[in-house]
Amino acid sequence: MAYIYKNGKATTVQTSDVKIPKRIVTKVDLNRDSKEIIDMAIKSVKKAKVKYAF
Amino acid sequence: MPFELKKFSSTNPISKLIKLTQDDRQKQFVKLLSKSCQKGDTVIYYLTLNNDICGFVGLSASKIDTIPCINIDYIYVAESYRKIVYNDLDNKKISEYIMSFCLSLSTDLKNSIGFRWLVLTPDNTELEKFYIESFKFIKYKALKEKITYLFIAI
Numbered sequence: 001m002a003y004i005y006k007n008g009k010a011t012t013v014q015t016s017d018v019k020i021p022k023r024i025v026t027k028v029d030l031n032r033d034s035k036e037i038i039d040m041a042i043k044s045v046k047k048a049k050v051k052y053a054f
Numbered sequence: 055m056p057f058e059l060k061k062f063s064s065t066n067p068i069s070k071l072i073k074l075t076q077d078d079r080q081k082q083f084v085k086l087l088s089k090s091c092q093k094g095d096t097v098i099y100y101l102t103l104n105n106d107i108c109g110f111v112g113l114s115a116s117k118i119d120t121i122p123c124i125n126i127d128y129i130y131v132a133e134s135y136r137k138i139v140y141n142d143l144d145n146k147k148i149s150e151y152i153m154s155f156c157l158s159l160s161t162d163l164k165n166s167i168g169f170r171w172l173v174l175t176p177d178n179t180e181l182e183k184f185y186i187e188s189f190k191f192i193k194y195k196a197l198k199e200k201i202t203y204l205f206i207a208i
Contacts, residue, residue, distance in 0.1 A: 001116050002175040003083060003127050004201055010082035020119040024194045028171060028205045033190035038161055041154035048151060049142040050057040
């Protein structure tokens with residue numbers, strides 16, 4: 001499901017029937033930057049002075 | 055601690071979220087997201103500063119093609135909190151902190167349930183640029199639906 005704005009209205013669209021080309025799947029799965037970005041995000045969330053109230 | 059992260063789950067938070075914006079387009083997204091939260095399809099995490107809601111994100115499970123994903127339904131930062139870097143958020147803006155939280159949570163979840171990607175559909179090209187430059191999302195524009203998807207493998 002994706003939230004989009006179409007014809008002046010916010011609506012949802014199904015995403016399960018979207019076909020992703022193989023080159024994009026490979027590009028996402030092999031994206032070398034993602035691991036580094038995620039590691040940085042995890043560290044940053046740990047360092048942030050935020051009370052997790054859930 | 056002045057910043058707190060809380061969540062709405064299986065409730066309708068519209069009365070608390072709708073007042074954060076005067077923009078009709080954003081109000082429509084908030085209504086849609088709140089309904090989805092009430093149904094249990096979406097969990098909304100919201101950040102408060104001294105009990106004032108400064109931003110929120112709705113997360114749900116989805117499938118793109120055959121790939122199980124965590125979906126960022128909608129991210130919103132209240133106007134008065136935008137573009138400010140906070141020491142308490144590890145020198146990040148609220149949008150950056152919320153996205154970092156989504157990545158961190160997704161990593162935790164991946165250890166418990168199977169999914170591969172975090173996905174979002176940016177509301178405009180400025181946001182698209184921000185997510186690609188700051189978080190290295192990979193873009194795919196579905197020609198048929200003319201929807202831009204951004205993916206990052208978890």
